[in-house]
Amino acid sequence: MRFWTWWTLLAAAWLASMLLLSPYDLEISKALANRSALDGILVYRLGEIPGWIAIVLSLYVLIRTWQKDIPRLEPFKPLAITIISQALLIPLAVTQLLKYFWGRVRFMHLAPGFSDYTPFWQPAGVGSGASFPSGHVAMAALLASIPFFLWQEKKHRSALASGIVTAGWGLFVSWGRIRSGSHYMTDCVMSLGLGWLGAALLLYVLKNRAKSQENG
Numbered sequence: 001m002r003f004w005t006w007w008t009l010l011a012a013a014w015l016a017s018m019l020l021l022s023p024y025d026l027e028i029s030k031a032l033a034n035r036s037a038l039d040g041i042l043v044y045r046l047g048e049i050p051g052w053i054a055i056v057l058s059l060y061v062l063i064r065t066w067q068k069d070i071p072r073l074e075p076f077k078p079l080a081i082t083i084i085s086q087a088l089l090i091p092l093a094v095t096q097l098l099k100y101f102w103g104r105v106r107f108m109h110l111a112p113g114f115s116d117y118t119p120f121w122q123p124a125g126v127g128s129g130a131s132f133p134s135g136h137v138a139m140a141a142l143l144a145s146i147p148f149f150l151w152q153e154k155k156h157r158s159a160l161a162s163g164i165v166t167a168g169w170g171l172f173v174s175w176g177r178i179r180s181g182s183h184y185m186t187d188c189v190m191s192l193g194l195g196w197l198g199a200a201l202l203l204y205v206l207k208n209r210a211k212s213q214e215n216g
Helices: 002-032 038-046 049-067 074-102 135-152 156-179 185-215
Strands: none
Touching: 002 156, 002 185, 038 156, 049 074, 049 135, 074 135, 074 185, 135 156, 135 185, 156 185
């Protein structure tokens, strides 16, 4: 019950923050966007690499534990399953579908006078743009599974340390995508919220399923 209370409160705070930030989306991008900025270029080129590394390592864990019983890798199966599931659900399915069907035009592609700008809650039309939500940030948020997993394993200090690093990376990638003019702030907040809330939910479900199997 405690999990669901906290999860629901955080989900509500996430959605509320998007609504509160929405009126400032365009002005923030006007103030920060610079397509030649080094931080934006670095995030564009390197921002997804840690997420891909997590996916590759997770596949390795799953393949090795499926082929042969390897005790030292077995404890990491829930983390590997969570990362792969999250990768399929959020960066691949949800993000790409929303990008196409929602059609929000990226800041750097807006018409003169910003006449085709739309807030995140207003669909611009199929194929109009690919701004909402951010795929780079969704890939960065794959790492959110790590602190939640470590917390479940009672490794609280490691969980806090990894949580700070992971959150910092997600914020840096978000900054870079806004700086490059590729995304608005709410695009990034959307992906961060989906990633972190999704990771917590997936790990919670896996843990409870494992308990049920042990008791059953």
